[in-house]
Amino acid sequence: MATKRPDRRAQRTRKLLQEALIALVLEKGYEGVTVQDIIDRAYVGRSTFYAHFLDKQQLFLSGFEQLRDSARGVAGPGIRGGELLGTAPRLLHTALLLCDGRAGEELQIRRDDARR
Numbered sequence: 001m002a003t004k005r006p007d008r009r010a011q012r013t014r015k016l017l018q019e020a021l022i023a024l025v026l027e028k029g030y031e032g033v034t035v036q037d038i039i040d041r042a043y044v045g046r047s048t049f050y051a052h053f054l055d056k057q058q059l060f061l062s063g064f065e066q067l068r069d070s071a072r073g074v075a076g077p078g079i080r081g082g083e084l085l086g087t088a089p090r091l092l093h094t095a096l097l098l099c100d101g102r103a104g105e106e107l108q109i110r111r112d113d114a115r116r
Helices: 008-028 035-042 046-052 056-074 081-085 088-100 103-115
Strands: none
């Protein structure tokens, strides 16, 4: 049985929205970005945005879902998928700190903990 191909238009739209969010977060910080900002940057309509995502948080997290799926494909015989994916919560935490502009604080805390 042939597997169903993903709709290229939907993939393109999701990619445009993800790229718009990333660019805007780097410019304004996560809290400063609105759905209106995202759809303006991606040049898609509001109804199109909501056809793909419930809100900007789901859009943000969709990037991590792709990372997780990619990690599953990368995990080879020497690495169990669970071990590789065990870093996902830290990655998400760090990303959220980056969006909030507090990544430097977190890195300093980790350095201090490592010295103890």
